[in-house]
Amino acid sequence: MATSNNAALFDFLLRLGDDQLVLGQRLAEWCGHGPILEEDIALANISLDLFGHAQAVLNLAGEMEGQGRDADKLAYFREAIEFKNCLLVEQPRGDFAYTIARQIVFSLRAYLLWDELTKSSNETLAGIAGKAKKESRYHVTHASEWVLRLGDGTADSHARLQNALDEVWRFTKDLFATDAIEQQLADQKIIPNLGGLYGKWLTMLQELITKATLRMPDPGMFMQLGGRTGKHTEHLGHMLSELQILPRSYPDARW
Amino acid sequence: MTWTESDVLKALETVRDPEVPVLSVLDLGIIRGVDIQGKAVTVKVTPTYSGCPALELIERNVAEALRDKGMQDVTIERVLSPAWSTDWISEEGRRKLKEFGIAPPVGNADDELVLIGTKAAPNIPCPFCDSLATERRSQFGATACKALYYCQACHQPFEYFKPH
Numbered sequence: 001m002a003t004s005n006n007a008a009l010f011d012f013l014l015r016l017g018d019d020q021l022v023l024g025q026r027l028a029e030w031c032g033h034g035p036i037l038e039e040d041i042a043l044a045n046i047s048l049d050l051f052g053h054a055q056a057v058l059n060l061a062g063e064m065e066g067q068g069r070d071a072d073k074l075a076y077f078r079e080a081i082e083f084k085n086c087l088l089v090e091q092p093r094g095d096f097a098y099t100i101a102r103q104i105v106f107s108l109r110a111y112l113l114w115d116e117l118t119k120s121s122n123e124t125l126a127g128i129a130g131k132a133k134k135e136s137r138y139h140v141t142h143a144s145e146w147v148l149r150l151g152d153g154t155a156d157s158h159a160r161l162q163n164a165l166d167e168v169w170r171f172t173k174d175l176f177a178t179d180a181i182e183q184q185l186a187d188q189k190i191i192p193n194l195g196g197l198y199g200k201w202l203t204m205l206q207e208l209i210t211k212a213t214l215r216m217p218d219p220g221m222f223m224q225l226g227g228r229t230g231k232h233t234e235h236l237g238h239m240l241s242e243l244q245i246l247p248r249s250y251p252d253a254r255w
Numbered sequence: 256m257t258w259t260e261s262d263v264l265k266a267l268e269t270v271r272d273p274e275v276p277v278l279s280v281l282d283l284g285i286i287r288g289v290d291i292q293g294k295a296v297t298v299k300v301t302p303t304y305s306g307c308p309a310l311e312l313i314e315r316n317v318a319e320a321l322r323d324k325g326m327q328d329v330t331i332e333r334v335l336s337p338a339w340s341t342d343w344i345s346e347e348g349r350r351k352l353k354e355f356g357i358a359p360p361v362g363n364a365d366d367e368l369v370l371i372g373t374k375a376a377p378n379i380p381c382p383f384c385d386s387l388a389t390e391r392r393s394q395f396g397a398t399a400c401k402a403l404y405y406c407q408a409c410h411q412p413f414e415y416f417k418p419h
Contacts, residue, residue, distance in 0.1 A: 052306025
């Protein structure tokens, strides 16, 4: 059965919005645990930006769905299997090197993706993208500076970041996974064709990694897939239980 | 009584950014339009940052300031596009920021900014002593819109309103 454009856009927006929401929550976990005060503040700031993007995108998703669900309903009252975020963002925060490896991999793609989505024929999505692009630029700069500092730093920081890059790499195929839904939206000119994203991302990342005296992870390694279709790792459910407990225990709570 | 745009703007001069109280919402450039139809007043507001927690408060304060002037039928409309830019901070706003101890944005938001950390960021003059011997301590300050800097000349930490 053909999927309506609104239903396709709903699905696409869940992927986009859930990525922001889940990573925002993971970054918020650093609050009070950052390696230095400035970093604590930086990660909390980035987290806040991501929650802002999630709220805007999920509100739009709710409109597309037309069932009266807003961003809060979508964030707090869905099960893990209904989340469409990529596997990368749901992994536990790990050490600071892991967080930085994830940040550069994710935020560089996010920046390039928002840039593309400013051309969306959906005006609200284009507006959100215009705003988010400017914000994610700072996230890329932040992560890239740390990649250089840790990669070209001490033997320990170099080794930790290299390990972290190797660790996150198996989720990169899932991050860029595409399917008929995206194709339909591109065919209908609702979003641009996102086929060129991976190549651009890889070139920019490669340049940075080399400059940081690190090596690119083995491209032939096993790649784990499933996030976009709701097949998540065990970590998402645990994370959601913390994220969702308050509104689920006290529905419609206000303060 | 009917209202004019200048009545509305005058009332908005009193509405401050809760995070940077020296700036009015007009100085900040987030008021994107005023529409008056009979007694109904609509004010278009654009967010500075997507996740800015001050936005809802600002919108509420805008509505309250207009009601205080006797405008009963007030609608706040949130507009996303075009995205807010620090280029819209007024000259007056920049002066007030500096006086308050926050370095105003240097250059235009559209300038080729650093993306991957390989290019040098511009020198930011210290708002207290105007020295260019300043260094960035963190790209993110107490709020998303500001970065943390330190002045080597007067040894004063300060915040910098990032071009955005």
